Amino acid sequence: MKWNRFLKGAAIVGVLITTLFVRNSGIALASSGDNDSINEKYGSPVVVYGAQLSAAQKDEVKKLLDVTDPSQVREITATGQDLVNYIKGDAHANMYSSAKITRDDTGGGIVVNIVTPENITEVTKEMYANALLTAGVKDAEVDVASPIKVSGHSALVGIYKAYDTGKGTNLNKDRTEVASEELSLATNLAKKEGMDSDKVSQLLTEIKQEIAAQHPATKEDIANIVDEKLKTLNISLSEKDRQLLIDLFDKMRHLNINFDNVQSQLDNLAQDVKQKVQNAVDQGFFQKVADFFQKLIDAIKSIFS
Structure with missing residues (x-):
C-alpha cells in the first residue's frame, strides 16, 4: 500500500516538473493566418x-x-x-x-x-x-x-x-558578401567547444545593438565593443577568433551599414535569442531535477527488491 502511494506521489511530482518546464520554456503556438x-x-x-x-x-x-x-x-x-x-x-x-x-x-x-x-x-x-x-x-x-x-x-x-x-x-553586393562572411563565422564559432548557436547569435546581435548605439568611428572602437560583449556574455574566444570578429564588424563599419535603421528588428531578434538561451538554462535545470527524482526512485526500489 505504501509503495503504491509512493509511486502515485512520484507521478504527481513528474507532472508538476513537466508543467513547470512548459510554462518556463516560452513555447508559443502558431497562429493561423490567411496564407492564400x-x-x-x-x-x-x-x-x-x-x-x-x-x-x-x-x-x-x-x-x-x-x-x-x-x-x-x-x-x-x-x-x-x-x-x-x-x-x-x-x-x-x-x-x-x-x-x-x-x-x-x-x-x-x-x-x-x-x-x-x-x-x-x-x-x-x-x-x-x-x-x-x-x-x-x-x-x-x-x-x-x-x-x-x-x-x-x-x-x-x-x-x-x-x-x-x-x-x-x-x-x-559588398553587403551580401560581408553577410555571408558573418554567417560562415557564426557557424564556425558554433562548432567551438563551449559555444552553441544560440550563444553565437546572442553575441552577434548584441554587438550590432552596441554599434547602433555607439556609432564607432575606428577599428579600436569596434574592438572595445567586441571585448566588452565577450566579457559581459562570459564568452572566451581564441585570439584568432576574436580578431575575426573585430575584422568582420570593421568591414561593416567601412560599408557604412546603419543598424539604426533596423534597431527595432535587432531588439526583437536579441529578445528572441535571449529567451532561447534562458530556455536552454531552464531545461538543464529541470533535467537535473528529473534526474534527482529518478535516482531517488531507483534507490527506494532497490530497498524493496
Whole structure:
C-alpha cells in the first residue's frame, strides 16, 4: 500500500516538473493566418529552388513550402553561379536548400522559419536573420527547407537572388558578401567547444545593438565593443577568433551599414535569442531535477527488491 502511494506521489511530482518546464520554456503556438492572400503592394511570394534538386525533390520542397498553386508565386532557381555573384563562392557547389520569401509591410521585421530543422544542420533561424539584416533585407517572412541534410548556406544566396529579381529591391553586393562572411563565422564559432548557436547569435546581435548605439568611428572602437560583449556574455574566444570578429564588424563599419535603421528588428531578434538561451538554462535545470527524482526512485526500489 505504501509503495503504491509512493509511486502515485512520484507521478504527481513528474507532472508538476513537466508543467513547470512548459510554462518556463516560452513555447508559443502558431497562429493561423490567411496564407492564400497576395500582398498587392509587394506582389506574389518568391520561391527559390536549389539547382541540384531532382524533380521528385523539387515536388517535395513545394509541399514543404506550401506551394499549392504555382500561379500564386514567382519561382526561380539558385545556381552555383549565383554563389559566385553574391558571395564569391564555388560555381560547382551543389545547391539544395530552398526558400520562400514573402515581403511584409514596413516594420514587420524579418521572420525566419526553418521548415526542415532536421535537414538544415548548421544555420539557425537567428543566424539567417542576422545575416539578412547585414545584407540589407528587412520586413519579410522567410521559410527555408531542404529534402536532404545540408548546412543551409545556399538558401541565403537564394534569398539574395529573390530580392535582386524584384524591382527596386536590389541588394548591395559588398553587403551580401560581408553577410555571408558573418554567417560562415557564426557557424564556425558554433562548432567551438563551449559555444552553441544560440550563444553565437546572442553575441552577434548584441554587438550590432552596441554599434547602433555607439556609432564607432575606428577599428579600436569596434574592438572595445567586441571585448566588452565577450566579457559581459562570459564568452572566451581564441585570439584568432576574436580578431575575426573585430575584422568582420570593421568591414561593416567601412560599408557604412546603419543598424539604426533596423534597431527595432535587432531588439526583437536579441529578445528572441535571449529567451532561447534562458530556455536552454531552464531545461538543464529541470533535467537535473528529473534526474534527482529518478535516482531517488531507483534507490527506494532497490530497498524493496
